[in-house]
Amino acid sequence: MKASIKKQQLHDNLLELNLPKIAETYDNYCKDATQRNLAYSEFLQQLVNEEMNFKEDRMVRYRIRWSQLPFTKKLEDFDFAAQPSIDKRLIDELATLRFIDNCENVIFLGPPGVGKTHLATALALRACQSGLKTFFTTADTLIRRLKASLADGTFRQRMRRLKWPRLLVIDELGYLPFDRQASNFFFEIICNRYETGATIITSNRSYGNWGDIFDDPVIASAILDRLLHHSITINIKGKSYRMHDKIASYQSV
Numbered sequence: 001m002k003a004s005i006k007k008q009q010l011h012d013n014l015l016e017l018n019l020p021k022i023a024e025t026y027d028n029y030c031k032d033a034t035q036r037n038l039a040y041s042e043f044l045q046q047l048v049n050e051e052m053n054f055k056e057d058r059m060v061r062y063r064i065r066w067s068q069l070p071f072t073k074k075l076e077d078f079d080f081a082a083q084p085s086i087d088k089r090l091i092d093e094l095a096t097l098r099f100i101d102n103c104e105n106v107i108f109l110g111p112p113g114v115g116k117t118h119l120a121t122a123l124a125l126r127a128c129q130s131g132l133k134t135f136f137t138t139a140d141t142l143i144r145r146l147k148a149s150l151a152d153g154t155f156r157q158r159m160r161r162l163k164w165p166r167l168l169v170i171d172e173l174g175y176l177p178f179d180r181q182a183s184n185f186f187f188e189i190i191c192n193r194y195e196t197g198a199t200i201i202t203s204n205r206s207y208g209n210w211g212d213i214f215d216d217p218v219i220a221s222a223i224l225d226r227l228l229h230h231s232i233t234i235n236i237k238g239k240s241y242r243m244h245d246k247i248a249s250y251q252s253v
């Protein structure tokens, strides 16, 4: 068999075996290995590493896309000095993602602009980078989509999809109050995920006011009961960072 046909066959077989990166790069690696007189084992190791890195990158990109994060802010972008009410050690602990393994919940409470969404998103990004299935939504969008899904018959499917992510982020709970139906949906989501998945919630309302978010104080306390059983609450105080930016630029003029 001609060398070029053999080469094409190897290429096709590698693709068939779902090893696209090796198929793409082995030619260069072969030349390099010959030039540098590499041991066979080392040559093989390099090729396999290349494929592993490629697959890992692809999976992380897929996880990030699937998660629907609103932006990709990182923990490293967070200015802890500007926000002394947060214990950085606690955030560092959360960044290990042990809370996801333990199916614990994290609740960020505080006024607008103090970094709740930033921190929730940054933790969700970490989860994606670790290959964990993650989904981000605002409370409002979540309920709107669930209500719409009743009409097109996909409600159960949507509910199931909210059960499986290892990390679910529900942002901005409490900006808009829930009616009875929305409160029941929310209760079902929290019940489904209880001790089976980690959930991050951000809210501008303290727990004492959660009765006002949900239509019924009995549902509110049942939700809090499950949510808080294995949970970490981070109460953020202080002024909006958006104002901090403005004040800083105003002072520098």
Ligand code: ADP
Binding pocket: 073, 077, 078, 079, 080, 082, 083, 110, 111, 112, 113, 114, 115, 116, 117, 118, 119, 202, 241, 242
């Ligand atoms: P919240 O969700 O509490 O309303 P955000 O997380 O949306 O606030 O923060 C508002 C903006 O300010 C975002 O662009 C965020 O990245 C930024 N921000 C807030 N706090 C900090 C901080 N301590 N360090 C860096 N950026 C911050």
Ligand code: MG
Binding pocket: 113, 116, 117, 118, 171, 172, 202
């Ligand atoms: Mg926010």
